[in-house]
Amino acid sequence: MDLEDLKILITGSSGALGSELKKKFHHALTPNHNELDVTDKEKIMDFFKKEKIDIVIHTAAITSVRKCEEEKELTWKTNVDGTKNVVDVLLQTNPDGKFVYVSTACIFDGNAGMYKESSIPYPENFYALSKLLGEQEVKKLSNYLIIRTNFTARKKWPFPKAFSDRFGTYLFAEDVANGIVDVLNSDMNGIVHIVGDKKMSMLELAKMTTPDVKSMTINDYSGPKLTIDMSLDSEKWKKYKITKN
Numbered sequence: 001m002d003l004e005d006l007k008i009l010i011t012g013s014s015g016a017l018g019s020e021l022k023k024k025f026h027h028a029l030t031p032n033h034n035e036l037d038v039t040d041k042e043k044i045m046d047f048f049k050k051e052k053i054d055i056v057i058h059t060a061a062i063t064s065v066r067k068c069e070e071e072k073e074l075t076w077k078t079n080v081d082g083t084k085n086v087v088d089v090l091l092q093t094n095p096d097g098k099f100v101y102v103s104t105a106c107i108f109d110g111n112a113g114m115y116k117e118s119s120i121p122y123p124e125n126f127y128a129l130s131k132l133l134g135e136q137e138v139k140k141l142s143n144y145l146i147i148r149t150n151f152t153a154r155k156k157w158p159f160p161k162a163f164s165d166r167f168g169t170y171l172f173a174e175d176v177a178n179g180i181v182d183v184l185n186s187d188m189n190g191i192v193h194i195v196g197d198k199k200m201s202m203l204e205l206a207k208m209t210t211p212d213v214k215s216m217t218i219n220d221y222s223g224p225k226l227t228i229d230m231s232l233d234s235e236k237w238k239k240y241k242i243t244k245n
């Protein structure tokens with residue numbers, strides 16, 4: 001069936017990825033945090049009773065590694081229980097509905113890099129742990145996609161410096177949104193990595209939008225443990241070129 005004919009809900013639609021997805025799915029329902037708080041199961045049930053949702057694209061999450069470490073209760077409520085709430089309500093209202101969960105390369109240990117869909121996760125921090133536990137909730141459904149990726153919004157780098165010794169197969173948020181459209185138009189199910197075709201450092205990524213950004217290394221950093229090599233490979237899906245502008 002054509003995606004245009006299906007009722008799609010995007011959570012987290014004000015976020016970096018959510019706002020790009022909104023542009024791809026003009027007809028989608030895109031409630032903001034206040035209109036649909038994923039920690040409030042009753043409200044989610046009311047929402048789903050009013051609208052028969054065919055596809056949920058779930059991007060809502062606490063995404064700052066530092067905030068997740070400092071506010072574990074909020075992170076658990078949002079990333080783990082919040083995902084569980086939306087999954088459970090979809091199961092009750094439309095068990096055949098599709099759930100697209102946006103997960104992260106950070107669920108891996110970051111030592112070896114180029115992780116595939118079948119690689120074994122080993123999260124390094126609370127953010128990554130919460131995202132991995134969210135994945136487990138999604139697996140209760142029969143019709144799901146767990147999209148693992150790493151991306152940034154195409155805008156000025158938000159810090160004066162960027163790591164020269166942390167790596168990823170980065171994309172911009174709009175590239176990931178295009179990838180999600182592609183995967184949804186296929187008959188793919190399960191875990192799919194949407195990744196760039198080039199492994200690069202965070203510094204290289206930052207320079208694409210902010211040429212004067214300065215270099216730093218992990219030795220200059222203090223804070224929660226970070227995933228060092230977030231590069232992803234895919235044994236299931238094509239790779240994407242990061243868009244230049």
Ligand SMILES: NC(=O)c1ccc[n+]([C@@H]2O[C@H](COP(=O)([O-])OP(=O)(O)OC[C@H]3O[C@@H](n4cnc5c(N)ncnc54)[C@H](OP(=O)(O)O)[C@@H]3O)[C@@H](O)[C@H]2O)c1
Pocket residue numbers: 011012013014015016017018032033034036037038039058059060061062063064078082102103104105131149150151152
């Ligand atoms: N950015 C990355 O590098 C990256 C990489 C891989 C995967 N991901 C995953 O991709 C998804 C999107 O990431 P992003 O960078 O676009 O995130 P983001 O810019 O931080 O946006 C997060 C969104 O979630 C919403 N939100 C937070 N708590 C909520 C709640 N209780 N109920 C409803 N909405 C809530 C936020 O709304 P308010 O701002 O109004 O609270 C915002 O719209 C996340 O699941 C993230 O884990 C991100």
